[in-house]
């Protein structure tokens with residue numbers, strides 16, 4: 294396809310790309326956070342079609358640098374406070390590039406022994422953070438949605454026999470991430486097999502409502518099999534009462550899954566780790582490294598206290614894979630999860646941890662907690678701004694509520710403030726809804742965001758609010 298000379302030329306293009314990317318990474322603060330392609334750009338991309346005869350690669354790359362990559366939300370921008378940002382480390386980026394370069398197949402030991410061993414090592418380190426015993430294990434997945442799905446599949450096979458699937462009930466809260474219900478639906482559970490438990494005024498699962506629902510379901514012959522608690526909800530960063538939920542699960546032999554896709558990273562901070570007290574009593578945990586562990590997409594982990602449950606659920610032994618079969622020490626990850634072919638996602642995280650050290654990662658996480666506290670402090674200085682959910686796990690929710698406006702008018706005012714902020718480009722702050730109100734939400738997990746940037750963002754929001762009220 295490509296001769297040595299062409300590969301050499303491509304190497305030069307690659308080197309230039311790396312230099313120019315690092316320059317733009319260092320200069321990211323000068324970019325707007327959200328950048329959406331205009332009609333002209335989309336038309337131009339559409340017009341390119343697929344040539345019968347190839348074009349010089351330099352020209353293709355230049356076109357991508359001009360028409361593709363600039364048109365995105367820079368989720369790694371230090372002033373991106375929207376959704377869950379992705380403050381990726383350049384180390385992770387480099388780890389990703391190296392892993393793609395060598396392209397190990399991380400499905401089996403024979404294809405990627407060292408990478409599989411490193412995956413085991415990183416999983417063991419994460420299990421230690423969670424207080425899981427030696428029997429625990431897990432694997433890397435593409436994201437929190439897939440980790441949740443994998444955990445739910447394991448929960449189903451561990452707690453229900455096949456003829457009970459129809460009768461199984463899973464419990465989520467109204468603040469649980471939508472990927473959990475989506476996962477349950479993918480597994481074949483009907484909507485009437487998913488109980489949405491209300492949350493209290495602090496957005497934590499209401500434990501008495503949960504207990505009542507479990508007891509009521511058992512009384513009519515249903516099979517409660519999984520409770521999904523969240524360690525760091527997407528809206529507010531709230532943490533469900535893990536110990537109380539664990540007590541209930543133990544009493545009724547229910548699988549406890551903790552969705553820590555966002556918040557489990559706090560376990561790396563010795564200062565804040567106690568916030569997740571009780572997590573060691575769960576049966577499984579989802580934990581996204583592409584959120585608060587500074588990894589590029591797609592880097593998530595599912596941990597299971599008894600790793601045998603993953604094998605029971607996912608291992609298959611087809612004749613064409615027999616040559617790759619190994620003993621338990623030399624894990625074939627295709628036996629532990631839904632994927633057969635999979636990239637070695639653990640390597641970039643391992644590399645980041647090696648290069649930075651776990652103390653620095655813990656401090657980076659603590660900085661996020663502090664950023665949201667600075668934001669809250671600044672919001673409180675402004676008249677008619679109210680805190681709807683105080684800073685917790687680096688998330689704060691608030692809104693501008695000048696007197697004399699109806700609820701509906703306040704909702705649209707806050708929506709407009711967010712839109713104007715995004716247009717301005719200095720920072721991105723989006724909205725969500727809490728207790729029926731539209732509120733502004735900041736999720737601040739970038740280790741390089743400064744106190745000034747955080748306070749300036751709030752001041753800018755306040756100025757926008759006053760100007761459009």
Ligand SMILES: Cc1ncc(COP(=O)(O)O)c(C=O)c1O
Nearest residue numbers: 377436437438470472527554555
């Ligand atoms: C609590 C929680 N769970 C699950 C997910 C889904 O993760 P992913 O987007 O990596 O699939 C998210 C995403 O924001 C989340 O916040």
